[in-house]
Amino acid sequence: MTFTSVDYDKFRALRVTHVATRLEELIQDEANDTLTPEQLFLTAVDDALESRRVSRVDKLIRQAALPIPGATVAEVDYREGRGITAVRMRRYAAHDWRLDATNLLIISPTGGGKTYLACALAIGACHSEHSVLYSRMDDLARRLVIARGDGIAHQKLLNELSNIDLLII
Template identity: 55%
Template sequence: MLSDADQKKIKDLRLTAFAQKFFELTGEQANERLTPEEVFMQAVEHAVDTRRGRRIDKLILQAGFPLPTASIAQIHYLPGRKIDEVRMRRYLSHEWRADPKNLLIISPTGGGKTYLACAIGVAACHTEHTVFYRRMDDLVRDFRLAREDARDYQRLLIKLRTVDVLIIDDFMTVGIDQQGASELFAVLSDREYTLPTIIASQTDPEYWVSVIPDRIAGDSIVNRLATNTRWLPLGALDMRKQLGD
């Protein structure tokens, strides 16, 4: 039996989750048949799981998802949606850093592309990848505001270039100026073949080229997004109507 002084020593190590589980195990008569090693390892495994859960919660919070509770397990595989369940479940354990292919989710309004993008992003957080979600209009505003301060500008570019999984939603639903197109091109160039970008959009690459003011930058952006890429075109099913929202 551990003395109060012994328990204080363990708590002073700031191993809170380990200490709590360890005291719980050593205080239960049902665990008297466990060896000291078994008790110790059960407490260690509990502490590891607790710390991992906290890391995942932090990654999800930092990602900025509009739907942080989105889950691949909750995706509706309705006829006409054109979503393969086996493929989606692979994203639960996908190693994005080792297989940095882009993903394009193309869907009409109401098709559920935002939920799908968030669900895949949340799954990436659960495999301890860093994720950053941004709608296109917010990203355009981020670029514009960051240009006013050199340090903010560099921080934004570094974040966009180095995050494990970058998600841009509502891609090209708002206009982008020539400088913004150049900045987007630079980010995608740095990520090409190194880190994946997930694009969710109502439109296709042919349209993107037509609305980007700089044709050369437009061609380069689309080429980088469409090369080394997996496509996920959704059907025309309106999920808002289906789910009664």
């Protein structure tokens, strides 16, 4: 079975083109001949939902403006003496920043990996679909000072910052 352009126009109107495309792929795959139409449809829906979730996470990571967008909790150096554990990092990475506003201070000498740790936590938050913004203090202060000259821009910036689940400064 192949969908026509008229069919795709209908799918676009319903905003389910990903489902239609995936359903067509599943139908054409001979390995799925034993599946019922309902199973094929539900598989297509699950795949489309996962695709949307991945796109949302990728967008959150891009919008976070992270200096190390590839940082992961799994690659953090947990050697003795650093004061961090894998359990603690996983807990922070899975933290619900939206419901539990928590301040986290990362202290270390220059070159100690503070930025990497912050980015790894930010990526974990993005994977939990939290909004994140990474900003240096001087850049954030400059944005606030510039926006302060225009009352509307200042309020807009404050609203933007208040709607972010995890703000890394």
